[in-house]
Amino acid sequence: MTSPKSLSRSPSSTVSANIVSSILTIQTPGRGFVDLTAEIAKFVKDAGAREGAVTLFIRHTSASLTIQENADPSVLADLTTALDKLAPENAGWTHDTEGPDDMPAHVKTMLTAASLQIPVLDGELALGTWQAIYLIEHRTRPHRREIVLQFAGAT
Amino acid sequence: MTSPKSLSRSPSSTVSANIVSSILTIQTPGRGFVDLTAEIAKFVKDAGAREGAVTLFIRHTSASLTIQENADPSVLADLTTALDKLAPENAGWTHDTEGPDDMPAHVKTMLTAASLQIPVLDGELALGTWQAIYLIEHRTRPHRREIVLQFAGAT
């Protein structure tokens, strides 16, 4: 552990808060990453969001959320490989009634995120240059997935 | 990576926000999953929550939170097995003064969640059909655990 070597902080601003909620429905093409960034940005714009945070919550236990690199598709391929190594099929799972890809999907969901929060500043998602918001479909076949979107903040 | 194949969004609604906080104390029976869903639903009802989100924050580093399947108990057994494989005891950890289950408990906590957010819509937790909210006790013996509950939204 180390202390921060160099650390600066921008001035704070204060505004009052509203809540805007929506449900996003996605038909996934099966296992892999689905980029949600443009759709979340559209929600922020439609909500008239100025300052606050968007919460994403996925209503499933065999698909999950993550924020990852948006540039090189090989990163996403390697992330899939990594998850497969951490939660392989045919590893002696006792829960196998829904197919060999189901229990690994639950493990991968537990290791990634069911809920995410992304701040909104000046009406824009405060993502870094290389960040995108992904749904990760862990099941082999296509599924219909629901994500609750909620903005809390100044509109 | 793929783009969403089919994606729909329900209309948004806007409401103003309040904060309601509470601390939940749980005596765990030792290692395993404790279902908190009914208690969180009770908090939402008692708070008069209508639209917003509940934040859960666990005040410990050897127990954590997750959202997982509520139906087949074999899923929880396999999740425990998965965590044990990812963070086994007796793996040469240097931190061993608190027993062989302590350092694996820290690793498992890091790989799962210390904080969770669950939206509330129409006065109900917006969980999916198969989702439950669990505390995961990573230590072998029973422990007293505290979780901060906080609703932010319209009451």
Add this chain to the structure above:
Amino acid sequence: MTSPKSLSRSPSSTVSANIVSSILTIQTPGRGFVDLTAEIAKFVKDAGAREGAVTLFIRHTSASLTIQENADPSVLADLTTALDKLAPENAGWTHDTEGPDDMPAHVKTMLTAASLQIPVLDGELALGTWQAIYLIEHRTRPHRREIVLQFAGAT
């Protein structure tokens, strides 16, 4: 799975909400844990926060956030070892143009947290006795990292 054995809840309080945002910039010394707790506590104090929650969001995909033990530095050393075992260098990653430490850094980020929420009660971060808030730098060399801080609640 078990039901809570013993469970108590403190009374709730209700207050209205404001938003206070800030960006924290940190120059990391390279791979390892950076303790942010004092700086986040300062943000909470400067914001005049009384009751609500602080959201942390890291704007990078090769560094992440976690809440972990603040006492014994050997815990942090073992957590680093655990992450290295889960996402080793030279494991046949296809994404290797940014160096052997880059793809493992993305995997480690996915397995830990990009966003965290910590409740504020009575003007103080509601951390447990043994909890600290860490940035984890996953890259070998020093990097400049940005974290969005946002308090939502009563000021």
